[in-house]
Amino acid sequence: MSEHQHGHSHDHDHDHSELSETELRVRALETILTEKGYVDPAALDILIETYETKVGPRNGARVVAKAWTDPAYRARLLQDATAAIAELGYTGRQGEHIVAVENTPATHNMVVCTLCSCYPWPVLGLPPVWYKSAPYRSRAVKEPRAVLADFGVTLPDDTAIRVWDSTAEIRYLVIPMRPDGTEGFTEDQLADLVTRDSMIGTGVAQPPAENS
Amino acid sequence: MDGAHDMGGMDGFGPVVPEANEPLFHAAWERRAFALTLAMARPGGWNLDMTRFARENRSPLDYLSKSYYQIWLAGLERLMAERGLVTSDEIAAARPLHPRRDVAALSADDAAPMLARGAPTERPAPAPAHFAIGDRVRARNIHPHTHTRLPRYVRGHVGVVELVHGAHIFPDSHALGAGEQPQWLYTVTFDGRELWGDDCDPSLRISVDAWESYLEPVR
Numbered sequence: 001m002s003e004h005q006h007g008h009s010h011d012h013d014h015d016h017s018e019l020s021e022t023e024l025r026v027r028a029l030e031t032i033l034t035e036k037g038y039v040d041p042a043a044l045d046i047l048i049e050t051y052e053t054k055v056g057p058r059n060g061a062r063v064v065a066k067a068w069t070d071p072a073y074r075a076r077l078l079q080d081a082t083a084a085i086a087e088l089g090y091t092g093r094q095g096e097h098i099v100a101v102e103n104t105p106a107t108h109n110m111v112v113c114t115l116c117s118c119y120p121w122p123v124l125g126l127p128p129v130w131y132k133s134a135p136y137r138s139r140a141v142k143e144p145r146a147v148l149a150d151f152g153v154t155l156p157d158d159t160a161i162r163v164w165d166s167t168a169e170i171r172y173l174v175i176p177m178r179p180d181g182t183e184g185f186t187e188d189q190l191a192d193l194v195t196r197d198s199m200i201g202t203g204v205a206q207p208p209a210e211n212s
Numbered sequence: 213m214d215g216a217h218d219m220g221g222m223d224g225f226g227p228v229v230p231e232a233n234e235p236l237f238h239a240a241w242e243r244r245a246f247a248l249t250l251a252m253a254r255p256g257g258w259n260l261d262m263t264r265f266a267r268e269n270r271s272p273l274d275y276l277s278k279s280y281y282q283i284w285l286a287g288l289e290r291l292m293a294e295r296g297l298v299t300s301d302e303i304a305a306a307r308p309l310h311p312r313r314d315v316a317a318l319s320a321d322d323a324a325p326m327l328a329r330g331a332p333t334e335r336p337a338p339a340p341a342h343f344a345i346g347d348r349v350r351a352r353n354i355h356p357h358t359h360t361r362l363p364r365y366v367r368g369h370v371g372v373v374e375l376v377h378g379a380h381i382f383p384d385s386h387a388l389g390a391g392e393q394p395q396w397l398y399t400v401t402f403d404g405r406e407l408w409g410d411d412c413d414p415s416l417r418i419s420v421d422a423w424e425s426y427l428e429p430v431r
Contacts, residue, residue: 029288032308042323047246047247048246052243092329093326114219114365115363116267128231130228134276135226135228138219138220143413150227160416161415167362167422168423169260169381
């Protein structure tokens with residue numbers, strides 16, 4: 001097997017000899033599990049399809065857009081996020097106990113799981129590679145402003161940083177600040193401005209396009 | 213356990229490298245490993261905490277040299293081997309060599325309901341909570357060799373109870389098959405300088421979610 005040429009900072013390994021070894025191992029496992037009757041191939045398809053097509057950050061964006069436009073909903077979201085998010089139909093695995101935290105000019109919230117990859121699946125889908133990576137998990141709790149710089153985000157010096165390390169089954173959703181110039185926007189228009197990273201706290205919501 | 217998975221505050225891993233337009237899976241095998249892991253929890257009968265311990269309980273060299281879904285795969289293989297569901301000689305042979313165990317597979321009909329149900333961890337409280345919002349608490353200096361969810365970087369440090377979440381399944385016992393043993397769960401918030409010293413950003417506050425037995429009162 002050839003040596004690794006790109007290290008392990010990314011999940012996707014470009015070393016094709018190792019990739020094929022893992023690929024073969026997974027295929028062997030799937031064959032064994034299927035032939036033994038431990039897994040139903042149709043169930044596997046449903047599990048994959050759910051996270052590839054149904055559950056993703058668009059769900060969270062709808063939650064945020066509603067919170068921006070509906071003060072009563074925002075209050076319910078901050079009081080009991082699990083219930084408020086369930087109102088929109090987003091429930092289930094890795095979202096059993098959700099807490100929403102709100103960014104303000106005074107405080108910027110950021111979420112990490114230093115121990116593994118805890119992440120609110122029903123509202124954000126499966127986490128990106130960087131969220132699960134050693135650099136993010138090690139540095140987010142110690143030098144979050146430097147981590148934000150890696151994302152091209154610079155906060156005002158007088159904005160305090162609040163990091164939530166998700167070490168239990170509590171999952172956190174950041175409500176980013178609503179961009180200026182969005183008065184009169186519909187929920188759908190606002191949801192388009194809510195990025196995945198803005199709901200983790202490594203980004204901010206997009207400003208509206210100039211011609212919209 | 214004080215393993216390589218407990219990464220909070222470690223130096224030397226380099227910058228965070230976000231990937232533009234990142235795909236959900238980077239290879240076909242990742243997609244399969246993800247689905248097999250979710251599907252095997254039903255016939256395997258293990259819980260989330262056992263899954264985490266099976267992933268993290270390995271040498272630092274092994275943990276750090278595996279990609280994320282390779283760790284999932286290694287954890288799944290360990291859990292299956294421990295229960296005699298699939299053995300290493302079968303994986304090497306790429307076919308079944310031993311009789312199947314009598315366990316129920318996840319059916320296609322129950323896959324979506326299983327995801328929708330999730331696995332809530334809140335339980336009736338066994339006793340009144342020892343701590344309340346605003347209490348000062350110290351994270352105990354504990355180093356169990358088995359699974360724990362108290363990260364190293366807060367141990368011995370003083371924080372303030374910010375949220376009380378009710379009683380939840382205790383992962384340290386649950387990971388070992390020793391039962392749910394629910395305990396009160398708190399969000400405890402630390403000043404950055406308490407954890408990282410005076411050079412830390414003075415505005416920084418960091419919280420962890422900590423079970424009651426992880427904490428001791430500070431007068």
